[in-house]
Amino acid sequence: MQxxxxxxxxxxxxxxRAVDGVSFEVHGGEIFGLLGPxxxxxxxxxxxxxxxxxPDSGTVSVLGGPITEEKKDxxxxxxxxxxxxxxxxxxxxxxxxxxLKGMSTTDARREIDAYLERFDLAPHRKMKVKxxxxxxxxxxxxxxxxxxxxxxxxxxxxxxxxxxxxxxxxKELLEEExxxxxxxxxxxxxxxxxxxxxxRLVLINQGRAVLxxxxxxxxxxxxxxxxxxxxxxxxxxTIPGVLEIHPxxxxxxxxxxxxxxPQDVLKTLVQQDIAIEQFEIAVPTLDEIFIQxxxxxxxxxxx
Amino acid sequence: MRKFWRVLSHEYLRHVGRKRFIxxxxxxxxxxxxxxxxxxxxxxxxxxxxxxxxxxxxxxLNGAVFRPEKSGPFADSEILLFPDEQAGLDxxxxxxxxxLFILAPDFLQSGGxxxxxxxxxxxxxxxxxxxxxxxxxxxxxxEEVGERVIxxxxxxxxALEGTRAAQxxxxxxxxxxxxxxxxxxxxxxxxxxxxYLLQALVEEKExxxxxxxxxxxxxxxxxxxxxxxxxxxxxxxxVFWFGLGGALLAIGLLVLPFLTGMTFNLGVAVVSLxxxxxxxxxxxALMATAGVAATESREAQxxxxxxxxxxxxxxxxxxxxxxxxxxxISTILSLFPLTAPISLxxxxxxxxxxxxxxxxxxxxxxxxxxxxxxxxxxxxxLGMLRYGKKLTWGQILGLNRKQTAES
Numbered sequence: 001m002q003x004x005x006x007x008x009x010x011x012x013x014x015x016x017r018a019v020d021g022v023s024f025e026v027h028g029g030e031i032f033g034l035l036g037p038x039x040x041x042x043x044x045x046x047x048x049x050x051x052x053x054x055p056d057s058g059t060v061s062v063l064g065g066p067i068t069e070e071k072k073d074x075x076x077x078x079x080x081x082x083x084x085x086x087x088x089x090x091x092x093x094x095x096x097x098x099x100l101k102g103m104s105t106t107d108a109r110r111e112i113d114a115y116l117e118r119f120d121l122a123p124h125r126k127m128k129v130k131x132x133x134x135x136x137x138x139x140x141x142x143x144x145x146x147x148x149x150x151x152x153x154x155x156x157x158x159x160x161x162x163x164x165x166x167x168x169x170x171k172e173l174l175e176e177e178x179x180x181x182x183x184x185x186x187x188x189x190x191x192x193x194x195x196x197x198x199x200r201l202v203l204i205n206q207g208r209a210v211l212x213x214x215x216x217x218x219x220x221x222x223x224x225x226x227x228x229x230x231x232x233x234x235x236x237x238t239i240p241g242v243l244e245i246h247p248x249x250x251x252x253x254x255x256x257x258x259x260x261x262p263q264d265v266l267k268t269l270v271q272q273d274i275a276i277e278q279f280e281i282a283v284p285t286l287d288e289i290f291i292q293x294x295x296x297x298x299x300x301x302x303x
Numbered sequence: 304m305r306k307f308w309r310v311l312s313h314e315y316l317r318h319v320g321r322k323r324f325i326x327x328x329x330x331x332x333x334x335x336x337x338x339x340x341x342x343x344x345x346x347x348x349x350x351x352x353x354x355x356x357x358x359x360x361x362x363x364l365n366g367a368v369f370r371p372e373k374s375g376p377f378a379d380s381e382i383l384l385f386p387d388e389q390a391g392l393d394x395x396x397x398x399x400x401x402x403l404f405i406l407a408p409d410f411l412q413s414g415g416x417x418x419x420x421x422x423x424x425x426x427x428x429x430x431x432x433x434x435x436x437x438x439x440x441x442x443x444x445x446e447e448v449g450e451r452v453i454x455x456x457x458x459x460x461x462a463l464e465g466t467r468a469a470q471x472x473x474x475x476x477x478x479x480x481x482x483x484x485x486x487x488x489x490x491x492x493x494x495x496x497x498x499y500l501l502q503a504l505v506e507e508k509e510x511x512x513x514x515x516x517x518x519x520x521x522x523x524x525x526x527x528x529x530x531x532x533x534x535x536x537x538x539x540x541x542v543f544w545f546g547l548g549g550a551l552l553a554i555g556l557l558v559l560p561f562l563t564g565m566t567f568n569l570g571v572a573v574v575s576l577x578x579x580x581x582x583x584x585x586x587x588a589l590m591a592t593a594g595v596a597a598t599e600s601r602e603a604q605x606x607x608x609x610x611x612x613x614x615x616x617x618x619x620x621x622x623x624x625x626x627x628x629x630x631x632i633s634t635i636l637s638l639f640p641l642t643a644p645i646s647l648x649x650x651x652x653x654x655x656x657x658x659x660x661x662x663x664x665x666x667x668x669x670x671x672x673x674x675x676x677x678x679x680x681x682x683x684x685l686g687m688l689r690y691g692k693k694l695t696w697g698q699i700l701g702l703n704r705k706q707t708a709e710s
Binding site for chain 2: 050051052069072073075077079081082083084085086087088096097099100101102144
């Protein structure tokens with residue numbers, strides 16, 4: 001069963017079409033990346049999933065049907081615009097928000113105690129939220145997202161304002177949640193985090209879904225028969241069937257002509273007695289794919 | 304439903320537990336106490352019950368003197384007779400008396416009297432002597448006639464276009480003052496409550512908690528919890544103030560005889576309470592609209608200040624409302640929803656207001672409440688997640704279709 005199913009949703013604000021026929025599915029227990037440049041429509045898409053906005057057309061199914069008040073308790077949401085009640089004590093703030101997710105006050109206090117200890121916030125529980133540092137507030141916000149043990153976590157830019165230690169802690173936390181079977185939808189611009197953590201992704205640009213699938217499939221689709229070659233001897237200036245050779249980080253990137261196969265190049269290099277240390281098909285990084293897609297404004301082969 | 308109660312209790316307790324609320328709660332009775340205390344102190348400092356002297360060459364008062372039965376700071380002044388003007392003036396110079404009344408030799412015909420005093424002449428001097436004089440002049444009359452002369456006329460006051468008459472007395476003045484004071488207190492509480500609600504909404508927008516909250520419960524439950532929670536805060540204030548006022552009034556009725564003639568107009572009370580309740584809802588909805596439309600609390604405060612000002616604006620027209628209760632301005636003020644809650648009860652206190660006007664005032668008020676709720680709902684949907692972007696009245700009213708989204 002799909003945990004989230006988005007079918008052909010559109011949403012306009014005045015003349016601006018923020019989301020235009022977007023469809024995707026999020027499978028249970030996976031980390032799903034929702035990517036897109038600023039203003040692409042991904043936050044609007046999230047808000048439609050969460051029933052904050054109604055779509056102009058299309059449907060959204062969450063946990064097997066339309067979202068209900070009861071289902072809201074099974075979702076943990078960390079919006080991009082972080083916020084907590086500033087003028088009340090941290091503990092009271094967390095308990096209030098946890099009880100709005102359907103927890104009893106007793107359960108909320110018990111769970112929050114554990115999280116406060118884990119996040120090193122226990123000594124600050126009686127402090128007003130506004131007295132905490134930005135990083136502490138970010139951690140407190142994560143507690144609000146996780147404390148009611150949701151089945152779905154929707155998390156927008158989870159690593160903003162976190163130092164490397166806390167970034168690692170959040171990653172571990174998300175991995176733990178995945179291991180527990182929680183479905184995670186992660187919105188981020190940090191492509192290396194997506195590469196490291198996400199199973200599948202959708203890239204939204206100008207309101208449209210321009211890339212969708214598993215990370216491996218997407219990379220394969222964008223691979224252009226380029227080779228990454230690291231050799232102990234200098235490479236010849238020209239190689240038959242190779243259009244371009246350019247050095248990068250101690251390796252060489254070889255762009256092949258359409259009719260040339262990697263085996264042809266390998267054969268040529270061996271014949272020229274060049275000692276090869278590394279020879280592999282160069283797969284584009286997600287960063288490169290992202291930039292390519294956004295700059296081409298979605299005009300992609302087979303996208 | 305559970306989340307609605309959670310929001311309600313959160314909103315209620317976060318205000319009621321704060322020092323700011325307790326100070327606001329105590330400030331009204333303390334303010335009244337200070338005003339009352341200062342007035343009492345001023346009156347006390349002005350009391351001069353040194354003897355008053357008089358010279359009566361006309362022998363109209365038969366050489367009478369007055370010696371009060373009680374002594375002390377609040378006792379009446381003693382009234383002494385001096386044989387001639389010189390003796391009286393000597394006593395005045397030596398501060399034996401505070402003032403000297405010199406009756407003309409033909410006093411009974413002319414009523415001529417001169418007053419010489421060593422301080423500014425005030426009402427208490429003249430009224431004490433007038434009272435004494437009337438009593439002495441009426442001494443020889445039949446008892447009933449004498450009493451009438453001493454008490455003077457019983458005045459009945461009637462407004463030119465009014466249909467109701469009222470006797471001029473302290474109790475009647477208080478009868479009119481009570482609904483007025485009640486209206487003011489009520490409006491103060493409504494305005495405070497509205498401000499709390501507005502603050503709560505603006506804070507949620509400012510600190511970005513709105514987005515988490517709306518993904519936890521329905522906007523209806525959220526708004527209902529907030530409005531009712533904050534209304535309860537206002538109600539707590541009112542119960543405290545009215546309880547205190549009621550207790551003081553009850554004590555006053557027991558110990559102050561002039562209050563016993565006070566009347567209570569049930570019709571005015573019922574109409575007023577209904578209007579105030581609707582006004583409570585109206586201002587809550589307006590404040591909620593302002594709260595979600597504004598980007599920061601300072602801006603929202605300006606909007607709420609404008610609403611509050613409109614609600615208390617009938618104060619500027621008080622003279623018109625009392626002197627011409629059924630005039631055009633008074634009628635308009637008591638029909639317009641934002642000014643009706645204060646204007647209509649005051650009009651009803653001094654004149655009979657036509658029934659159709661009361662019905663129309665209610666109809667307009669209900670219409671305004673419905674419209675305000677519609678606008679609040681619309682503003683909430685459009686403005687709840689517009690961080691740092693102001694929602695214009697044109698957008699709320701649907702006149703400007705250009706909208707933007709955070710995406």
